[in-house]
Amino acid sequence: NIRRVGRDGDPYYLDATSPETSPLPFHGYIWVENNRIVGNVTLIYMKKNGQNLYFVANVSVDPEYRGRGIARMLTRCAMRHAQEHNGHSVTLQVREDNQIAISLYESLGFVEYTRRTNWGIQKRPPNLTHLTTPAIKIAPRQAENWSQQREWLNQLYPEKVSWFLPYQLSKQEPGFFNDFSRWLNGDSLHFWQATQAEKLIGLATLENINLLQDYLWIATSPAYEEIAIPALVSKIARRSLHPLRIQVNYPAHRAVAAFQALGMKEINTLIWMEYTIPPVLPQ
Known part of the structure:
Protein backbone atom coordinates (compact mmCIF):
# COMPACT_ATOMS: atom_id res chain seq x y z
CA ASN A 1 0.00 0.00 0.00
CA ILE A 2 3.02 2.32 0.23
CA ARG A 3 4.23 3.87 -3.00
CA ARG A 4 6.97 6.38 -3.73
CA VAL A 5 5.77 9.76 -4.88
CA GLY A 6 7.18 13.03 -6.15
CA ARG A 7 5.33 16.31 -5.92
CA ASP A 8 5.18 19.19 -8.32
CA GLY A 9 2.35 21.33 -7.07
CA ASP A 10 -1.00 19.54 -7.16
CA PRO A 11 -1.98 16.81 -7.93
CA TYR A 12 0.59 14.23 -6.89
CA TYR A 13 2.32 12.16 -9.50
CA LEU A 14 4.39 9.00 -9.24
CA ASP A 15 7.90 9.01 -10.63
CA ALA A 16 11.05 6.93 -10.65
CA THR A 17 13.33 9.34 -8.80
CA SER A 18 14.19 9.48 -5.11
CA PRO A 19 14.81 12.29 -2.59
CA GLU A 20 18.52 11.96 -3.38
CA THR A 21 18.13 12.34 -7.17
CA SER A 22 14.91 14.27 -7.68
CA PRO A 23 15.15 17.88 -8.89
CA LEU A 24 12.06 18.59 -6.79
CA PRO A 25 12.44 19.93 -3.23
CA PHE A 26 9.79 17.52 -1.92
CA HIS A 27 9.55 13.78 -2.26
CA GLY A 28 8.29 10.89 -0.21
CA TYR A 29 5.74 8.09 0.03
CA ILE A 30 1.96 7.73 -0.08
CA TRP A 31 -0.48 5.22 1.40
CA VAL A 32 -3.08 4.03 -1.11
CA GLU A 33 -6.28 2.09 -0.45
CA ASN A 34 -8.86 1.34 -3.14
CA ASN A 35 -6.96 3.58 -5.56
CA ARG A 36 -7.31 6.49 -3.13
CA ILE A 37 -4.44 8.34 -1.48
CA VAL A 38 -5.25 8.38 2.23
CA GLY A 39 -1.84 9.17 3.72
CA ASN A 40 1.55 10.57 2.86
CA VAL A 41 4.96 11.32 4.28
CA THR A 42 7.13 14.03 2.76
CA LEU A 43 10.89 13.56 2.86
CA ILE A 44 13.60 16.14 2.17
CA TYR A 45 17.23 15.15 1.63
CA MET A 46 20.26 17.31 2.31
CA LYS A 47 23.97 16.74 2.70
CA LYS A 48 25.74 18.60 5.50
CA ASN A 49 29.32 18.16 6.69
CA GLY A 50 29.61 15.00 4.61
CA GLN A 51 26.54 13.40 6.24
CA ASN A 52 23.27 12.38 4.57
CA LEU A 53 20.47 14.06 6.52
CA TYR A 54 16.74 13.61 6.09
CA PHE A 55 13.93 15.89 7.16
CA VAL A 56 10.35 14.63 7.47
CA ALA A 57 8.36 17.69 6.46
CA ASN A 58 4.91 16.17 6.79
CA VAL A 59 3.10 13.04 7.96
CA SER A 60 -0.59 13.19 7.11
CA VAL A 61 -3.44 10.67 7.20
CA ASP A 62 -7.05 11.15 6.11
CA PRO A 63 -9.20 11.49 9.28
CA GLU A 64 -11.34 8.53 8.21
CA TYR A 65 -8.28 6.26 8.26
CA ARG A 66 -6.61 7.40 11.48
CA GLY A 67 -6.09 5.05 14.38
CA ARG A 68 -4.97 2.18 12.14
CA GLY A 69 -1.21 2.70 12.42
CA ILE A 70 -0.80 4.26 8.97
CA ALA A 71 1.15 7.25 10.30
CA ARG A 72 3.51 4.88 12.12
CA MET A 73 4.10 2.79 8.99
CA LEU A 74 4.66 5.86 6.82
CA THR A 75 7.15 7.30 9.32
CA ARG A 76 8.97 3.97 9.55
CA CYS A 77 9.08 3.87 5.76
CA ALA A 78 10.83 7.25 5.75
CA MET A 79 13.23 6.05 8.46
CA ARG A 80 14.03 2.89 6.54
CA HIS A 81 14.60 4.87 3.34
CA ALA A 82 17.14 7.03 5.18
CA GLN A 83 18.85 3.96 6.66
CA GLU A 84 19.05 2.24 3.27
CA HIS A 85 20.68 5.34 1.78
CA ASN A 86 23.39 5.65 4.44
CA GLY A 87 21.55 8.38 6.29
CA HIS A 88 22.98 9.76 9.50
CA SER A 89 19.74 11.03 11.00
CA VAL A 90 16.08 11.85 10.43
CA THR A 91 14.70 15.11 11.80
CA LEU A 92 11.11 16.28 12.12
CA GLN A 93 9.06 18.97 13.79
CA VAL A 94 5.80 18.51 15.67
CA ARG A 95 3.50 21.02 17.30
CA GLU A 96 3.96 21.26 21.04
CA ASP A 97 0.24 20.62 21.62
CA ASN A 98 0.05 17.49 19.41
CA GLN A 99 0.60 14.88 22.12
CA ILE A 100 -0.58 11.97 19.96
CA ALA A 101 2.08 12.66 17.33
CA ILE A 102 4.74 13.33 19.98
CA SER A 103 4.04 9.95 21.60
CA LEU A 104 4.20 8.24 18.20
CA TYR A 105 7.58 9.73 17.35
CA GLU A 106 8.99 9.01 20.80
CA SER A 107 7.91 5.37 20.48
CA LEU A 108 9.87 5.19 17.21
CA GLY A 109 13.03 6.48 18.88
CA PHE A 110 12.91 10.19 18.07
CA VAL A 111 14.39 12.42 20.77
CA GLU A 112 13.62 16.09 21.34
CA TYR A 113 16.60 18.40 20.97
CA THR A 114 15.01 21.86 20.95
CA ARG A 115 11.75 23.80 20.90
CA ARG A 116 11.24 26.89 18.77
CA THR A 117 8.44 29.44 18.61
Whole structure:
Protein backbone atom coordinates (compact mmCIF):
# COMPACT_ATOMS: atom_id res chain seq x y z
CA ASN A 1 0.00 0.00 0.00
CA ILE A 2 3.02 2.32 0.23
CA ARG A 3 4.23 3.87 -3.00
CA ARG A 4 6.97 6.38 -3.73
CA VAL A 5 5.77 9.76 -4.88
CA GLY A 6 7.18 13.03 -6.15
CA ARG A 7 5.33 16.31 -5.92
CA ASP A 8 5.18 19.19 -8.32
CA GLY A 9 2.35 21.33 -7.07
CA ASP A 10 -1.00 19.54 -7.16
CA PRO A 11 -1.98 16.81 -7.93
CA TYR A 12 0.59 14.23 -6.89
CA TYR A 13 2.32 12.16 -9.50
CA LEU A 14 4.39 9.00 -9.24
CA ASP A 15 7.90 9.01 -10.63
CA ALA A 16 11.05 6.93 -10.65
CA THR A 17 13.33 9.34 -8.80
CA SER A 18 14.19 9.48 -5.11
CA PRO A 19 14.81 12.29 -2.59
CA GLU A 20 18.52 11.96 -3.38
CA THR A 21 18.13 12.34 -7.17
CA SER A 22 14.91 14.27 -7.68
CA PRO A 23 15.15 17.88 -8.89
CA LEU A 24 12.06 18.59 -6.79
CA PRO A 25 12.44 19.93 -3.23
CA PHE A 26 9.79 17.52 -1.92
CA HIS A 27 9.55 13.78 -2.26
CA GLY A 28 8.29 10.89 -0.21
CA TYR A 29 5.74 8.09 0.03
CA ILE A 30 1.96 7.73 -0.08
CA TRP A 31 -0.48 5.22 1.40
CA VAL A 32 -3.08 4.03 -1.11
CA GLU A 33 -6.28 2.09 -0.45
CA ASN A 34 -8.86 1.34 -3.14
CA ASN A 35 -6.96 3.58 -5.56
CA ARG A 36 -7.31 6.49 -3.13
CA ILE A 37 -4.44 8.34 -1.48
CA VAL A 38 -5.25 8.38 2.23
CA GLY A 39 -1.84 9.17 3.72
CA ASN A 40 1.55 10.57 2.86
CA VAL A 41 4.96 11.32 4.28
CA THR A 42 7.13 14.03 2.76
CA LEU A 43 10.89 13.56 2.86
CA ILE A 44 13.60 16.14 2.17
CA TYR A 45 17.23 15.15 1.63
CA MET A 46 20.26 17.31 2.31
CA LYS A 47 23.97 16.74 2.70
CA LYS A 48 25.74 18.60 5.50
CA ASN A 49 29.32 18.16 6.69
CA GLY A 50 29.61 15.00 4.61
CA GLN A 51 26.54 13.40 6.24
CA ASN A 52 23.27 12.38 4.57
CA LEU A 53 20.47 14.06 6.52
CA TYR A 54 16.74 13.61 6.09
CA PHE A 55 13.93 15.89 7.16
CA VAL A 56 10.35 14.63 7.47
CA ALA A 57 8.36 17.69 6.46
CA ASN A 58 4.91 16.17 6.79
CA VAL A 59 3.10 13.04 7.96
CA SER A 60 -0.59 13.19 7.11
CA VAL A 61 -3.44 10.67 7.20
CA ASP A 62 -7.05 11.15 6.11
CA PRO A 63 -9.20 11.49 9.28
CA GLU A 64 -11.34 8.53 8.21
CA TYR A 65 -8.28 6.26 8.26
CA ARG A 66 -6.61 7.40 11.48
CA GLY A 67 -6.09 5.05 14.38
CA ARG A 68 -4.97 2.18 12.14
CA GLY A 69 -1.21 2.70 12.42
CA ILE A 70 -0.80 4.26 8.97
CA ALA A 71 1.15 7.25 10.30
CA ARG A 72 3.51 4.88 12.12
CA MET A 73 4.10 2.79 8.99
CA LEU A 74 4.66 5.86 6.82
CA THR A 75 7.15 7.30 9.32
CA ARG A 76 8.97 3.97 9.55
CA CYS A 77 9.08 3.87 5.76
CA ALA A 78 10.83 7.25 5.75
CA MET A 79 13.23 6.05 8.46
CA ARG A 80 14.03 2.89 6.54
CA HIS A 81 14.60 4.87 3.34
CA ALA A 82 17.14 7.03 5.18
CA GLN A 83 18.85 3.96 6.66
CA GLU A 84 19.05 2.24 3.27
CA HIS A 85 20.68 5.34 1.78
CA ASN A 86 23.39 5.65 4.44
CA GLY A 87 21.55 8.38 6.29
CA HIS A 88 22.98 9.76 9.50
CA SER A 89 19.74 11.03 11.00
CA VAL A 90 16.08 11.85 10.43
CA THR A 91 14.70 15.11 11.80
CA LEU A 92 11.11 16.28 12.12
CA GLN A 93 9.06 18.97 13.79
CA VAL A 94 5.80 18.51 15.67
CA ARG A 95 3.50 21.02 17.30
CA GLU A 96 3.96 21.26 21.04
CA ASP A 97 0.24 20.62 21.62
CA ASN A 98 0.05 17.49 19.41
CA GLN A 99 0.60 14.88 22.12
CA ILE A 100 -0.58 11.97 19.96
CA ALA A 101 2.08 12.66 17.33
CA ILE A 102 4.74 13.33 19.98
CA SER A 103 4.04 9.95 21.60
CA LEU A 104 4.20 8.24 18.20
CA TYR A 105 7.58 9.73 17.35
CA GLU A 106 8.99 9.01 20.80
CA SER A 107 7.91 5.37 20.48
CA LEU A 108 9.87 5.19 17.21
CA GLY A 109 13.03 6.48 18.88
CA PHE A 110 12.91 10.19 18.07
CA VAL A 111 14.39 12.42 20.77
CA GLU A 112 13.62 16.09 21.34
CA TYR A 113 16.60 18.40 20.97
CA THR A 114 15.01 21.86 20.95
CA ARG A 115 11.75 23.80 20.90
CA ARG A 116 11.24 26.89 18.77
CA THR A 117 8.44 29.44 18.61
CA ASN A 118 7.50 31.40 15.50
CA TRP A 119 6.17 34.86 16.34
CA GLY A 120 4.27 37.09 13.93
CA ILE A 121 3.40 40.78 14.02
CA GLN A 122 -0.34 41.48 14.05
CA LYS A 123 -0.21 45.28 13.83
CA ARG A 124 2.40 48.01 13.73
CA PRO A 125 3.75 48.08 17.32
CA PRO A 126 4.23 51.23 19.40
CA ASN A 127 7.64 52.74 20.11
CA LEU A 128 9.00 50.89 23.15
CA THR A 129 12.55 52.26 23.21
CA HIS A 130 11.72 54.82 25.91
CA LEU A 131 10.21 52.41 28.45
CA THR A 132 13.55 51.62 30.09
CA THR A 133 15.89 53.85 32.06
CA PRO A 134 18.19 54.85 30.56
CA ALA A 135 16.46 54.77 27.19
CA ILE A 136 17.60 52.33 24.52
CA LYS A 137 19.14 53.72 21.35
CA ILE A 138 18.49 51.94 18.04
CA ALA A 139 20.92 52.67 15.21
CA PRO A 140 22.38 51.00 12.11
CA ARG A 141 24.79 48.21 13.01
CA GLN A 142 28.43 49.12 13.44
CA ALA A 143 30.87 46.72 11.76
CA GLU A 144 32.99 46.40 14.91
CA ASN A 145 30.03 44.71 16.64
CA TRP A 146 29.98 41.80 14.19
CA SER A 147 31.97 39.44 16.44
CA GLN A 148 29.43 39.86 19.26
CA GLN A 149 26.52 39.52 16.85
CA ARG A 150 28.00 36.33 15.41
CA GLU A 151 28.50 34.86 18.90
CA TRP A 152 24.90 35.59 19.91
CA LEU A 153 23.53 34.32 16.58
CA ASN A 154 25.42 31.04 16.94
CA GLN A 155 23.86 30.60 20.37
CA LEU A 156 20.32 31.38 19.18
CA TYR A 157 20.50 29.70 15.76
CA PRO A 158 22.90 26.76 16.18
CA GLU A 159 23.75 24.60 13.20
CA LYS A 160 21.10 21.93 13.86
CA VAL A 161 18.46 24.67 13.92
CA SER A 162 19.70 26.91 11.12
CA TRP A 163 19.85 24.01 8.64
CA PHE A 164 16.05 23.98 8.56
CA LEU A 165 15.47 27.74 8.46
CA PRO A 166 15.90 30.27 5.61
CA TYR A 167 19.03 31.43 7.41
CA GLN A 168 22.61 31.92 6.32
CA LEU A 169 25.03 33.41 8.82
CA SER A 170 27.61 34.43 6.24
CA LYS A 171 25.12 36.79 4.58
CA GLN A 172 25.12 38.95 7.70
CA GLU A 173 28.86 39.53 7.89
CA PRO A 174 29.84 43.15 7.16
CA GLY A 175 32.42 44.09 4.57
CA PHE A 176 32.72 45.24 0.99
CA PHE A 177 32.70 41.74 -0.51
CA ASN A 178 29.49 40.77 1.28
CA ASP A 179 27.85 44.10 0.47
CA PHE A 180 28.65 43.56 -3.21
CA SER A 181 27.53 39.91 -3.08
CA ARG A 182 24.18 40.87 -1.52
CA TRP A 183 23.68 43.56 -4.16
CA LEU A 184 24.63 41.15 -6.95
CA ASN A 185 22.24 38.45 -5.71
CA GLY A 186 19.40 40.85 -5.00
CA ASP A 187 19.41 40.01 -1.29
CA SER A 188 17.62 42.52 0.92
CA LEU A 189 19.09 42.68 4.44
CA HIS A 190 19.04 45.58 6.89
CA PHE A 191 21.09 45.63 10.09
CA TRP A 192 20.38 47.31 13.42
CA GLN A 193 21.85 47.46 16.89
CA ALA A 194 20.52 48.39 20.32
CA THR A 195 22.62 50.09 22.98
CA GLN A 196 21.80 51.24 26.49
CA ALA A 197 24.17 53.64 28.24
CA GLU A 198 26.68 52.94 25.43
CA LYS A 199 26.53 49.18 26.11
CA LEU A 200 25.58 46.84 23.26
CA ILE A 201 22.53 44.79 24.30
CA GLY A 202 21.27 43.38 21.02
CA LEU A 203 21.33 43.38 17.23
CA ALA A 204 18.86 42.39 14.54
CA THR A 205 18.89 41.65 10.83
CA LEU A 206 15.74 42.10 8.77
CA GLU A 207 15.89 39.81 5.73
CA ASN A 208 13.34 39.63 2.95
CA ILE A 209 12.70 35.94 2.24
CA ASN A 210 9.87 36.18 -0.30
CA LEU A 211 6.85 38.32 -1.16
CA LEU A 212 5.03 37.16 1.97
CA GLN A 213 7.77 36.83 4.59
CA ASP A 214 10.48 38.94 6.16
CA TYR A 215 12.52 37.20 8.85
CA LEU A 216 14.01 39.13 11.74
CA TRP A 217 17.14 37.41 13.04
CA ILE A 218 17.65 38.62 16.59
CA ALA A 219 21.02 38.47 18.32
CA THR A 220 21.06 39.06 22.07
CA SER A 221 21.60 37.22 25.33
CA PRO A 222 19.22 36.05 28.09
CA ALA A 223 20.52 38.93 30.20
CA TYR A 224 19.25 41.55 27.74
CA GLU A 225 16.52 39.93 25.63
CA GLU A 226 13.55 41.21 27.65
CA ILE A 227 14.53 44.83 26.96
CA ALA A 228 16.45 44.47 23.68
CA ILE A 229 13.74 42.61 21.76
CA PRO A 230 10.88 45.11 22.32
CA ALA A 231 13.15 48.03 21.47
CA LEU A 232 14.59 46.47 18.32
CA VAL A 233 11.38 44.97 16.95
CA SER A 234 9.25 48.05 17.60
CA LYS A 235 11.75 50.34 15.88
CA ILE A 236 12.30 48.05 12.89
CA ALA A 237 8.61 47.25 12.42
CA ARG A 238 7.65 50.91 12.57
CA ARG A 239 10.17 51.69 9.83
CA SER A 240 9.17 48.73 7.65
CA LEU A 241 6.84 49.17 4.69
CA HIS A 242 5.40 45.71 5.38
CA PRO A 243 5.51 45.11 9.15
CA LEU A 244 2.87 42.36 9.03
CA ARG A 245 5.26 40.20 6.99
CA ILE A 246 7.83 40.12 9.79
CA GLN A 247 8.36 36.82 11.62
CA VAL A 248 10.76 35.90 14.40
CA ASN A 249 11.94 32.35 15.11
CA TYR A 250 13.16 32.16 18.71
CA PRO A 251 13.81 29.53 21.39
CA ALA A 252 10.47 28.51 22.90
CA HIS A 253 9.36 29.94 26.25
CA ARG A 254 12.03 32.64 26.20
CA ALA A 255 11.29 36.37 26.10
CA VAL A 256 7.56 35.62 25.91
CA ALA A 257 6.65 38.82 27.77
CA ALA A 258 8.83 40.83 25.39
CA PHE A 259 7.07 39.50 22.30
CA GLN A 260 3.64 39.89 23.88
CA ALA A 261 4.43 43.51 24.80
CA LEU A 262 4.84 44.11 21.07
CA GLY A 263 1.41 42.63 20.38
CA MET A 264 3.02 39.73 18.52
CA LYS A 265 1.15 36.45 18.15
CA GLU A 266 2.55 32.98 18.64
CA ILE A 267 2.11 31.33 15.25
CA ASN A 268 3.25 27.96 16.56
CA THR A 269 5.68 26.30 18.92
CA LEU A 270 7.40 23.29 17.40
CA ILE A 271 9.32 20.50 19.06
CA TRP A 272 12.32 19.53 16.96
CA MET A 273 13.05 15.81 17.20
CA GLU A 274 15.85 13.68 15.79
CA TYR A 275 16.36 9.99 15.18
CA THR A 276 19.99 8.93 14.85
CA ILE A 277 20.11 5.98 12.49
CA PRO A 278 21.80 2.82 13.81
CA PRO A 279 23.48 0.36 11.42
CA VAL A 280 20.32 -1.78 11.49
CA LEU A 281 16.83 -0.46 12.21
CA PRO A 282 14.96 -2.25 15.02
CA GLN A 283 12.07 -4.42 13.89
